[in-house]
Amino acid sequence: MGIRTRGGSLAPGGVVGDGRYRLLAQFGIDERAGAHLWRARDGQLRRDVALTMLVGDPADAEAARRGRRTLERAAHAAKFNHPGVARVLDVLSLGNGISSSEGLLGIVVAEWTKGTDLVDLVADRPAEPATAARMVQALAESVEQAHQSGLVLGIDHPQRLRMTPNGRLRLAFPGPLPDTTLRDDVKALGAVLYLLLTGRWALEGGPPALPAAPRSPGGRVVAPRAVVPGVPEELSALALRTIEDGGQGGIRTSAAILRVLDKVAEDAERTQLIKQSGQEGSDVDSDGAVWTTKKPVRDARSRRRLALGVTVLVVAAVGVLAWLGMMAISFFQDDPSASGPPVNLAEQTQTQQPRAPQQTKPPSTPKVTTGNPVPPDEIDVYNPEGDGDGVATAPYAIDGDATTTWRTDEYRQQFPAFKSGVGLVATFDKPINLSKVRITADSPGTSVEVRVADSADAELDETRVVASGNLSGSQTELSLPQPTQAQYVIVWVTKLSGQEPEYASEIGELLFLPAR
Structure with a gap:
């Protein structure tokens, strides 16, 4: 009814x-x-x-x-x-x-999105691998941009997607489920690639019209290459590693998916160029051997690699010249005949101008001694501009194990291009007299602020900066000018580690030290 x-x-x-x-x-x-x-x-x-x-x-x-x-x-x-x-x-x-x-x-x-229903698209047969890669690549670009804006799209159901007349996948029916996360969007990209390659849906909750992906006796999804033997190994591994939740080598961000798809596209282009070269301009030796030559591809990535190689050579040349210069100086200094005539220090002192009076050092600030670290009752991702980064791994920042880390999402542009920052908020049972925050992390170049707030969900402009600095080495200690009473402490990342187009930071452990 x-x-x-x-x-x-x-x-x-x-x-x-x-x-x-x-x-x-x-x-x-x-x-x-x-x-x-x-x-x-x-x-x-x-x-x-x-x-x-x-x-x-x-x-x-x-x-x-x-x-x-x-x-x-x-x-x-x-x-x-x-x-x-x-x-x-x-x-x-x-x-x-x-x-x-x-x-x-x-x-x-x-x-309304004109085009073809995704389920109908694979009803007769799976898509060609190259076509599937291009379609998912376009969809992953929209997911990446949405995630950098702090939005969850909710693409984890195939009937919400349609293929436009120009061959792009599009989210045609927006409205993410209340508990859908950024990770669900990423897993959905792997499931969509799996669907295009095999005609089967690998996540739970799919439509009855689609057959489910086969699973091993242990419950793991079978690789697309095992379902359709013609699927390239790279695409098969990408789909499987994106769908799976844990383990080594799992893909957890749309940026990582785009990197793999870019490489697949480059390899396909290189193969096509080699084929064309073999068909159009190959030379045959007397013994029947065929030699092919591929024209250089003048893309942005090649130019970056060339620039990097030139830079390395220049730096190496400067280093060699500096070493030779030091060796020459050392040689003449060791030679007594090259030391020059003796200098009369008394005469030199008489000709010197009188020195300026020595500046008196300001009195130093009394040193504040700290007690043992106070563990917070809980820690959560603080992101007032949208959905948080790495929500599930936030507790790793206070679990006492520096090898487990909380990691931000990967961004293609540095803060504040898409958001002003992201961080963690620690909640204590009662206010502590905070003096220092010790951060264990391997994310050089990361800039952080220590902020205090009246609540865990306070807006950014309602918080107050009490310390700031850049992460260097494996451990960085940020000292407050004066101890501050605080129950909610925010470690706010304002600049990410890395370089374009891969910016991300991670924190292994946070320690909050009170003043005695």
């Missing part, structure tokens, strides 16, 4: 949103959230739109809460503009475009 609305049931011809949107065709159901995905007609503006309708009982408090959270995240994404994501036009909630009689918790209205 269909869900009843003011215009009837959720069926073609029915109307929702106080009669404004007439349903045309259903494109799927995300059972995890009761999200029904429809194409509809906007009767006021006379255009087609994509509707993500959250079906549920408004009297169910938990369902209503989850629905509100989804609508909030969708509204937050309305300001995000990228060709890989359908633009959110409106968000309707109970009492604001939806009546309680419609059996809906909310509706996300987005622009």
Whole structure:
């Protein structure tokens, strides 16, 4: 039995949103959230739109809460503009475009995406590996930009995606689940690549129309290459390493996926050029051997590598010249005949100008002694501008083991290009008289601020900077000019380690030392 609305049931011809949107065709159901995905007609503006309708009982408090959270995240994404994501036009909630009689918790209205349903795309046969790589590469670019803006897209259901006429994958039905994380977006990229290569869905909660990916007796997803033998090893490993949660070599960021796909694209281009060279300009020796020559590819990456090589050679040459100079100086200094005539220090002293009076050193600040480190009751990611980086690994920063680390996401541009910073907030049972913060980390160049706040969720402009500095070596100690009473201490990263296009920082351990 269909869900009843003011215009009837959720069926073609029915109307929702106080009669404004007439349903045309259903494109799927995300059972995890009761999200029904429809194409509809906007009767006021006379255009087609994509509707993500959250079906549920408004009297169910938990369902209503989850629905509100989804609508909030969708509204937050309305300001995000990228060709890989359908633009959110409106968000309707109970009492604001939806009546309680419609059996809906909310509706996300987005622009309609022309093209092909992703499930239909692989219904007959999987995509060619090169085509699959290009499609996922375009989708990963939108995910990377969204994550750098602090947004979760919620692409972890294949019926929410469509392929545009120009061959790009696009999130056509926005509205991430309330508990969807950045990591879920990354895993979804691996699952989409797996789907394009094999025609099977590797995550839970997929549509019934798609067969599930096969699993080993231990429960692990079988590699795409084992399902379809023609899949290249690089793409097979990329899909599998992205889907898997743990273990060595797992891929956890969209930036890492883009790096692998860039390499795959370079290898494919190089292979194609070699083939063309062999067909068009190959020379055959008398013994039948074929020699091929590949023209150099003058791309940005090659230029960077050339510049780096030239720089290394210049530095090496300067070093050799400096060494030769030092050897020459040492040679003449060791030769008594080269030392010159003796100098009369008395005569020299008489000709010298009188010295300026010696400056008196200001009195030094009394040294503050510190006690034993005070462990916080809890630690969380502090990111007032969006979803946090590495939420699951935040406790590693106070677990007493410097080899386990909290790591930021990878960014293609340095702060504050996409956000002003990211950090960790430590909460203590009661205020401590904070004197120093000791940071164990291997992230040279990272700039941090120690801030204190009145609450763990305070806005950045409501916090106060009490110390700052740059991380160097394996351990850095930031001292406060004066001990400060604080219950909520924020270690705020304002500059990341690394260089373009890979910026990221990690913290192995934080120690909070009070004054005695």
